[in-house]
Amino acid sequence: MEARQRPLLKRRTKEALTCYLFLAPNMALFVTFFLYAIVSAFYNSMTDWDFINPTKNFIGLQNYIELFGDRYFHIAMKNTLWVTAAVPIGLALSLGIALIMNSKLVKFKTLFRTGFYTPVVISMVVWALIWRGIYSIDGLLNEVLAFVGLPVVDWLGNLKFALPAVIAMGTIKGLGYNMVLFLAGLQTIPPHLYEAAEIDGANSWQQFWHVTLPGLQHTTFFISVTAIIGSFQVFDQIYVMTGGGPLGRTEVLVSYLYYKGFLSWEMGYANAIGVVIFMCVLIMTLIQRKLIPSGTEY
Amino acid sequence: MKKHSLALFVVLMVSMLLAASVSAAETAKIRVWIRGVNDVATRMFEEEVIPGFEKLHPGVEVEFRPLTFANNYIEIDTAIAAGNPPDIMTLGRPSALKYADKGVLLDLTEFVKSWDRYDDFYEFTWTDSTDMNGRIVSLPVWLDENAFIYNKRLFEEAGLDPNAPPETWEDLASYAQKMTKYDAQKRVTQAGFKLNWGDWMGLLQSVAPFVWQNGGTFLDEKTWKTATVDQPEFVEGVQFAVDLLNKYKVDNYKPWGEANATQSWIKGQFAMQVNNTGVLRDIYGFAPDRIHEVGVALPPGRKTRATFVGGTDLGVAKASKHPELALEFIKYLYTTDSYLVRLDQEIGWQLSPLKSHKEASVKALPVTEVLYDTLEYGKSFEPIPENMDVRKRTAEAIEETIYGLSTPEQALKQAAKDINKMLQKTDWTKKF
Numbered sequence: 039m040e041a042r043q044r045p046l047l048k049r050r051t052k053e054a055l056t057c058y059l060f061l062a063p064n065m066a067l068f069v070t071f072f073l074y075a076i077v078s079a080f081y082n083s084m085t086d087w088d089f090i091n092p093t094k095n096f097i098g099l100q101n102y103i104e105l106f107g108d109r110y111f112h113i114a115m116k117n118t119l120w121v122t123a124a125v126p127i128g129l130a131l132s133l134g135i136a137l138i139m140n141s142k143l144v145k146f147k148t149l150f151r152t153g154f155y156t157p158v159v160i161s162m163v164v165w166a167l168i169w170r171g172i173y174s175i176d177g178l179l180n181e182v183l184a185f186v187g188l189p190v191v192d193w194l195g196n197l198k199f200a201l202p203a204v205i206a207m208g209t210i211k212g213l214g215y216n217m218v219l220f221l222a223g224l225q226t227i228p229p230h231l232y233e234a235a236e237i238d239g240a241n242s243w244q245q246f247w248h249v250t251l252p253g254l255q256h257t258t259f260f261i262s263v264t265a266i267i268g269s270f271q272v273f274d275q276i277y278v279m280t281g282g283g284p285l286g287r288t289e290v291l292v293s294y295l296y297y298k299g300f301l302s303w304e305m306g307y308a309n310a311i312g313v314v315i316f317m318c319v320l321i322m323t324l325i326q327r328k329l330i331p332s333g334t335e336y
Numbered sequence: 337m338k339k340h341s342l343a344l345f346v347v348l349m350v351s352m353l354l355a356a357s358v359s360a361a362e363t364a365k366i367r368v369w370i371r372g373v374n375d376v377a378t379r380m381f382e383e384e385v386i387p388g389f390e391k392l393h394p395g396v397e398v399e400f401r402p403l404t405f406a407n408n409y410i411e412i413d414t415a416i417a418a419g420n421p422p423d424i425m426t427l428g429r430p431s432a433l434k435y436a437d438k439g440v441l442l443d444l445t446e447f448v449k450s451w452d453r454y455d456d457f458y459e460f461t462w463t464d465s466t467d468m469n470g471r472i473v474s475l476p477v478w479l480d481e482n483a484f485i486y487n488k489r490l491f492e493e494a495g496l497d498p499n500a501p502p503e504t505w506e507d508l509a510s511y512a513q514k515m516t517k518y519d520a521q522k523r524v525t526q527a528g529f530k531l532n533w534g535d536w537m538g539l540l541q542s543v544a545p546f547v548w549q550n551g552g553t554f555l556d557e558k559t560w561k562t563a564t565v566d567q568p569e570f571v572e573g574v575q576f577a578v579d580l581l582n583k584y585k586v587d588n589y590k591p592w593g594e595a596n597a598t599q600s601w602i603k604g605q606f607a608m609q610v611n612n613t614g615v616l617r618d619i620y621g622f623a624p625d626r627i628h629e630v631g632v633a634l635p636p637g638r639k640t641r642a643t644f645v646g647g648t649d650l651g652v653a654k655a656s657k658h659p660e661l662a663l664e665f666i667k668y669l670y671t672t673d674s675y676l677v678r679l680d681q682e683i684g685w686q687l688s689p690l691k692s693h694k695e696a697s698v699k700a701l702p703v704t705e706v707l708y709d710t711l712e713y714g715k716s717f718e719p720i721p722e723n724m725d726v727r728k729r730t731a732e733a734i735e736e737t738i739y740g741l742s743t744p745e746q747a748l749k750q751a752a753k754d755i756n757k758m759l760q761k762t763d764w765t766k767k768f
Contacts (some may be wrong), residue, residue: 088438090416090438163708175590176523180521184520192588193589196589283536284739285735285741294402300410300413301409303434303438317386
């Protein structure tokens with residue numbers, strides 16, 4: 039009996055070792071660039087590190103206390119939450135486009151799919167520069183508005199419109215990516231479910247509500263989690279299009295973190311902002327996990 | 337056989353190590369990082385300045401790295417944070433004090449004061465390079481004076497004398513209104529006076545001259561410990577700048593992403609502007625056939641005349657392994673007159689901080705004469721490390737008034753409170 043078990047154990051150990059060896063390069067990268075970075079960010083957030091000097095004095099929760107009394111942080115947090123609040127709009131639009139692309143009514147599907155997906159492959163900086171031109175006081179959008187007799191707006195210089203304009207631009211950029219994921223999700227829904235629903239007398243809306251949406255549960259969860267995480271990471275477009283202005287109306291958490299860490303040399307404080315972003319994303323993801331029931335497969 | 341191979345390997349490694357250490361002992365390397373240099377200036381460094389210096393100092397190697405204005409600070413900061421700063425670095429004039437405050441820069445007082453070039457520098461240039469302890473922490477390498485640039489053709493079209501730029505605020509407002517044009521949507525298509533927006537710094541550089549011309553200051557210039565942005569002279573200066581936009585409507589307010597000023601000038605989109613000399617260089621470069629349309633003067637005044645003078649300084653890292661060589665290199669760069677004059681011109685028609693360079697500089701670019709002659713009216717940032725924060729908060733207050741969220745009095749009163757609160761945190765004992 040023992041003689042039989044030994045080779046089995048040996049083989050298992052060998053297999054495990056092989057697995058770990060294959061995992062090692064990835065784990066090394068993960069530990070170095072992610073785990074270490076996350077742990078050190080937590081520590082740095084409790085120091086007065088200025089980035090220029092290596093000295094890091096431990097100051098406990100001082101940065102967090104200051105953070106919650108910092109009105110610029112409040113503005114950045116509020117604006118970031120607006121970006122997050124716009125995520126469902128992007129999701130709904132992407133789903134709508136995916137449904138249209140999936141239907142048999144649309145012709146030239148490949149052309150449209152390419153069109154919707156093109157912004158995804160364009161760098162955010164280039165995309166933002168293009169849209170800065172479109173939103174300009176004498177840009178394309180205003181020319182169209184003027185042509186149809188509507189008043190022109192300085193979209194990025196207007197206190198009310200600057201943030202919605204930046205959000206809209208980001209949403210349009212993300213449509214194609216989400217559309218492709220939804221399309222993939224739609225194609226995994228078994229056709230017999232629709233046939234059964236049809237036999238039961240379900241109309242299109244009922245089919246969408248009771249078959250399509252539940253069938254896309256996992257896709258929706260994945261897209262919404264990544265989109266919400268993305269909404270907390272918004273930076274490039276702000277840096278290029280508005281610099282956080284006018285009057286901080288488009289300042290978001292990451293642009294404020296950048297300002298504090300790299301321009302104002304308050305790296306400890308910037309790390310505290312980073313930790314807050316991490317916590318927000320974590321909480322949002324946990325809430326989503328609770329809201330979307332798991333375990334049901336179609 | 338194996339033993340022999342091992343012995344051979346050991347001998348080889350030891351010889352390589354010895355060779356490396358001998359070569360390291362023989363060669364001293366200094367690293368020089370300069371921002372804003374174009375291809376011509378880079379070639380000048382690589383083909384003339386550095387070979388010339390290395391010839392004079394055998395065994396010394398100079399590693400030159402051109403940086404852009406955009407990546408200068410992030411590169412320098414990262415190098416400093418990594419404990420490996422360049423020996424010589426370029427810093428914006430107001431920023432040098434911030435770096436000095438963090439203990440990054442070498443105290444140059446002794447070097448500068450014992451240098452025979454010391455008296456050749458314009459006296460005022462030392463204000464920005466001297467910290468609160470009276471230590472000279474950086475050396476001005478080029479000055480960037482904001483000039484009053486105007487379009488003579490548009491003056492003529494509006495029936496104004498193209499050789500008589502505005503002298504007072506009243507002239508400025510009146511001329512600007514005469515030359516402003518709008519489209520059917522009331523958008524400004526030709527700005528009478530273009531404020532140099534772009535970001536908060538651009539906003540401030542546009543508005544600060546009006547404040548100074550009216551006798552206002554950002555801080556109490558005796559102690560530098562108290563904000564004076566709420567004083568009547570300051571408020572009135574801001575009010576005039578805001579009136580240009582909101583009352584006289586001579587320009588659209590653009591808080592970010594200002595179009596290229598050179599292109600705007602060439603397209604005839606503005607009649608008057610206060611901007612840096614780089615714009616002049618570009619107009620001369622891109623539209624040589626339109627040079628006769630360019631007018632250059634000192635910005636208009638009120639109680640006094642004033643304009644903004646910034647520029648770039650050279651700093652030497654305290655962590656430099658060869659500070660004496662770094663200082664030698666600086667001397668070489670300044671002493672060989674033609675280098676600095678040419679560098680200043682290539683960077684963007686910047687002015688030399690040395691009085692003796694004026695003649696050569698003006699000979700090469702006659703348009704700079706008016707700028708040299710008006711350098712005495714130049715003002716810059718406050719000599720405290722927090723000067724950027726002071727200005728950023730003030731710019732925010734100015735923007736609030738532009739958007740009509742509050743009056744200049746209210747916004748600047750709050751800004752003064754915030755600045756004073758911020759300055760209270762400053763460890764003044766350390767600085768004095």
